[in-house]
Amino acid sequence: MPISLYNSLTRHTAPFAPLDPDRVTVYLCGPTVYNYVHIGNARGPVVFDVLVRLLRRHYPNVVYARNITDVEDKINAAAQAEGVPISTITDRYAGAYREDMARLGIAPPDLEPHATAHIGEIIAMNESLIASGHAYAAEGHVLFDVGSYAAYGALSGRDTDELIAGARVEVAPYKKSPGDFVLWKPSTPEQPGWDSPWGRGRPGWHIECSAMCAAQLGETIDIHAGGVDLLFPHHENEIAQSTCAHGGKTFARWWMHNGMLTFDGRKMSKSLGNVLVLHQLLKQHRPEALRLLLLRGHYRQPLDWSDNALAQAASTLDGWYRVLRDLADVVIDATRLPVPERMEAALCDDMNTPQALAELAVLADAARQQRTPEAKAALLGGGALLGLLQQDAEAWFRQAGGSDIDPARVEALIEQRQAARAARDFARADAIRGELADMGVVIEDGAQGTRWSVQKS
Ligand SMILES: [Zn+2]
Numbered sequence: 001m002p003i004s005l006y007n008s009l010t011r012h013t014a015p016f017a018p019l020d021p022d023r024v025t026v027y028l029c030g031p032t033v034y035n036y037v038h039i040g041n042a043r044g045p046v047v048f049d050v051l052v053r054l055l056r057r058h059y060p061n062v063v064y065a066r067n068i069t070d071v072e073d074k075i076n077a078a079a080q081a082e083g084v085p086i087s088t089i090t091d092r093y094a095g096a097y098r099e100d101m102a103r104l105g106i107a108p109p110d111l112e113p114h115a116t117a118h119i120g121e122i123i124a125m126n127e128s129l130i131a132s133g134h135a136y137a138a139e140g141h142v143l144f145d146v147g148s149y150a151a152y153g154a155l156s157g158r159d160t161d162e163l164i165a166g167a168r169v170e171v172a173p174y175k176k177s178p179g180d181f182v183l184w185k186p187s188t189p190e191q192p193g194w195d196s197p198w199g200r201g202r203p204g205w206h207i208e209c210s211a212m213c214a215a216q217l218g219e220t221i222d223i224h225a226g227g228v229d230l231l232f233p234h235h236e237n238e239i240a241q242s243t244c245a246h247g248g249k250t251f252a253r254w255w256m257h258n259g260m261l262t263f264d265g266r267k268m269s270k271s272l273g274n275v276l277v278l279h280q281l282l283k284q285h286r287p288e289a290l291r292l293l294l295l296r297g298h299y300r301q302p303l304d305w306s307d308n309a310l311a312q313a314a315s316t317l318d319g320w321y322r323v324l325r326d327l328a329d330v331v332i333d334a335t336r337l338p339v340p341e342r343m344e345a346a347l348c349d350d351m352n353t354p355q356a357l358a359e360l361a362v363l364a365d366a367a368r369q370q371r372t373p374e375a376k377a378a379l380l381g382g383g384a385l386l387g388l389l390q391q392d393a394e395a396w397f398r399q400a401g402g403s404d405i406d407p408a409r410v411e412a413l414i415e416q417r418q419a420a421r422a423a424r425d426f427a428r429a430d431a432i433r434g435e436l437a438d439m440g441v442v443i444e445d446g447a448q449g450t451r452w453s454v455q456k457s
Helices: 040-058 073-082 086-103 115-131 160-166 205-216 228-245 278-284 287-295 307-326 341-348 353-370 373-386 393-398 407-422 426-438
Strands: 004-007 012-015 024-028 062-066 135-138 141-144 181-186 201-203 221-227 252-258 261-263 303-305 441-446 449-454
Touching (some): 004 252, 040 287, 040 341, 040 373, 062 205, 073 086, 086 278, 115 141, 115 181, 115 201, 181 205, 287 303, 287 353, 303 307, 307 353, 307 393, 341 373, 353 373, 407 441, 407 449
Parallel strands (some): 024 221
Antiparallel strands (some): 004 012, 135 141, 141 181
């Protein structure tokens, strides 16, 4: 089954064919690590985690890189505010990022290049752009000469005048043209910096990704991914830098962009006060519900986040895990799960995750009705395609989702209740049930003993 993907550069969906089927290369623009990320920043990593899972089923060797931007002015500001070196800030928030991504069930990338580990490559790329007439040095800066690259604007579809108007042009006397962008800039003694032919300085943000892509994956890569907010100017500038530094070679053959998250229909922004910090959300809600919600919409469309949508996602997972819990005694080989064809087909159709989730719901219904090893394996296999349903069903129901319920305490109360029932002390048994209910724990007596779950998402 061929994989079809929409390419933001050609504006068409086409069958995906890698340059080298034995080494498929994917790059996702990673975080600038100066703070915790918000939930919107998690959509790309979740979506492209599903893409990489899909590619790995079709190709033997997929190399997936997600970078860490660890030198940038926001990081400098955060380090200055705390009076610490930038590495204190970047280590802290890169660590938190990895932890948050893991809790969302996102597999670690194969490569996690750091910008500060590629300063030599960045300087070399600057030199090559200057030598070929695509960049110039001025007052300690190096600037990309946008006028030197005729195809500038092809990705965003803007013409040069629009680009200049939209480039948030700063008054900078050293620029030849207002649209030219910074590849290298001078550092004050307090700012992080590296020696270069243009004096002590640090890279601009855009060139970091171009240099890391080339160093880690090669001059031409198969898929470059990121949020649609990065399309201009970041990705437009990456194309200009990489193409011009590599003698006109294609930089990325496929460009994929995920849509933005809105919050109750509005843009998430600091000024609106509706920024949802992922690190906090993961403490308040079950992570898999967040993952499911991020996959509910088609990746290219905007996705609306609301408490209601999150509660629905948790309730959907409750239903699916209930099926798996009821089939706990049905033995299957979990190491050889099938790939349900209709789900695979949906994902091969430009990553149609809403359709794939609809198919997963069908598999859950079938498993509920048929109660066979095949139906259970199909449900788990379908879940695996999306990185869902991979935990023990009991564990799902016992995740507190915000409250801090102590499982050992719950187990102890359930034992006491059983002892009370055995002694026919029903008043005591009811009192314990009430105590559990007050904690938000629901219990169900069944043939297999007493099960418990946490009431809220
Ligand atoms: Zn980037």
